[in-house]
Amino acid sequence: MEQQIPILAVILVAAMVIFSIGVTIFATRLTRTSSDYYIADAGVSVFQNASAITGNYLSAASFLGVAGATFIHGYDGVLYAYGFFIGFVLLLTFIASPLKKFGQYTIPDFVAARFHSKRGRVVGIICVIAISLFYSSAQMVGAGDVLNLLLGIPYTWGVIGSGVVITLYVAFGGMKGTTLNQVVQSWVLLSAMFILAALAFGRGAGYANILDSLAAAEGTFGLPGGLEETFNGASFTQPGQWIGFADTMSLLIGLCFGTAGLPHILARFYTNPTGEKAKWSVMVVLLLIGCFYILAPYVGNVGRYIMIEHGSNLTPRMAESLVEGGQNLVVPIMGDYYGGEALLGITIAGAVAAILATISGLLITLTSAVAHDLYTSLFNPDATEEEQVKTGKIVTILLGVSIIIIGLVAEGGQVAILVGLAFTVAASTFFPVLALGIWWKKATASGALWGMIVGLLSSNILIFFADAFPAWLQYENPAIISLPLAFIVNIVVSLVDGKIPADVNEFMELVHGPEDAAEEA
Amino acid sequence: MSSSKENEALYKKEYITADEIPESPIVDKLIKKQFKFSFSVSFIVLFITFLIPVLNEFAPGFMSTIVFGFELDYFLTAIAIYPFIWITSYLYIKKSNKMEQEELGQVLREKQQQETVEGGA
Secondary structure (H helix, E strand, O other): OOOOHHHHHHHHHHHHHHHHHHHHHHHHHOOOOOHHHHHHHHOOOHHHHHHHHHHHHHHHHHHHHHHHHHHHHHHHHHHHHHHHHHHHHHHHHHHHHHHHHOOOOOHHHHHHHHHHOOOHHHHHHHHHHHHHHHHHHHHHOOOOOOOOHHOOOOHHHHHHHHHHHHHHHHHHHHHHHHHHHHHHHHHHHHHHHHHHHHHHHHHOOHHHHHHHHHHHEEEEEEEEHHHEEEEHHHHHHOOOOOOOOHHHHHHHHHHHHHOOHHHHHHHHHHHOOOOOOOOOHHHHHHHHHHHHHHHHHHHHHHHHHHHHHHHOOHHHHHHHHHHHHHHHHHHHHHHHHHHHHHHHHHHHHHHHHHHHHHHHHHHHHHHHHHHHHEEEHHOOOOOOHHHHHHHHHHHHHHHHHHHHHHHOOOOOOOOHHHHHHHHHHHHHHHHHHHHHHHHHHOHHHHHHHHHHHHHHHHHHHHEEEEEEEOOOOOOOHHHHHHHHHHHHHHHHHHHHHOOOOOOHHHHHHHHOOOHHHHHHH | OOHHHHHHHHOOOOOEEEOOOOOOOOHHHHHHHHHHHHHHHHHHHHHHHHHHHHHHHHOHOOOOOOOHHHHHOHHHHHHHHHHHHHHHHHHHHHHHHHHHHHHHHHHHHHHHHHHHHHOOO
């Protein structure tokens, strides 16, 4: 396919990068203490935090991938949007507010402080690194692919360029700079999706009507440029054509419980000033990502509808892009179709914003795990504030280089498998330890430790060595096995161990009691 | 953020058994009340979430019913679940914040009573 670089997209992406650098310079002046660096001094407003969480959560896999999965697989693609969305309810009901009230910096901090366990902190750090590296490698592969497909930048330079920009603004801007950048990036990507969907809807692509047309279509359809597309509308609009029933259930378990265990999302709740505001942040996030996840599958269906019913209106380049790369390109191609170069540019800027926001969130989480949890908390607890911030910056740069290298090595890797693994590991490690730690008085350090270890190992083994197991234990996303296993191990070991931290009542009062009680008394 | 002394306190190994957990009626009541509420809301949401693929598998005829121009499976998964979760979450937050305010009042009243008893003694 002849590569045509959309100039407006290049200008918009360049403007976003320049803006990020400006924000970073501004934020550097505001970042003096380690609390500023890691949790923005717990002073982020509900709207800012919700926007930043939205940017953090909606990666390129969501921005391009959900519409793409719907474009290719129909109904089964919609299930991804559904699962990604519902996980936030578990975060809201069980975790967000107590986590904030406990007032730590990171998830390993929570494990260490709840159970008074160094080993628990270390295993927590390993889990954070495992989840974030899997997630980052998928995002870097996505960054390289997207920049290559959309802007014609060679994969290697796409990975290096995006890695360098993100590393610099996280290193020098800390959580304050990252938050401000994520707020802007989330609105860029949301606006791009809203504008595209509004234009499609305004020009007569009613949701129910296009599904009706698609359900009735069957056969081989001619496209400009001498291309052809074979399509069966009946199976496209029905469930179970791509993912079987058991895998659907396991996928939904992984996505729902994994969302509530992702460290880069959980870390953002520490930046809220109070537990009540943490809950309202989730509400605003649900509104923003909910609108997004209604629209993204709609855009995927619109792409398929245009291809099948109005294929003659496509240019040969659009038709070729949809046939060969629809799973990644349906959003920008629909942007081009409905809004010309301007909307093509906006959708590409949206995709780049999604990549920048997510990788920066992952990078600051990784930095917290290594610089704060490992170095400051375990090896050098007497480090001064200045030393801690300096260490944070150095570690960010080293981790940024690592992420770039992983992105280069993982070229051609399957993004969906890596993201799925990250969700499964998060569901099987942090969700049980947080849920039991927050709600169950009899939870012990050994239970938490072994629960995390078993969750980490079982999820990895069931994914990487699936063939070694009988068919009934083979899942694309094995959370249906690894999550209950981690819960059972955590509970059984806790009961057998019986060594409950002596301050368990104080902890429970802190995370479940009213926030103002101490002050007002 | 952290220091050697804080670390010593943090990793101090002081354990009790389940039988030795001090009785704390206020805390126990709080946890029970909050857990019951959080669990009920989550259970309803998860039940509906997982019911949809179950019905897709075992009652495809019912899920093909047309609702607002959509087949029911598509309508529920792609559209209706979102406002349902928004409304449920909004009501959850309002109620849980109200519960917290009531708890605050109760805790303050009980502390005041305790102080009065101690002062009197």
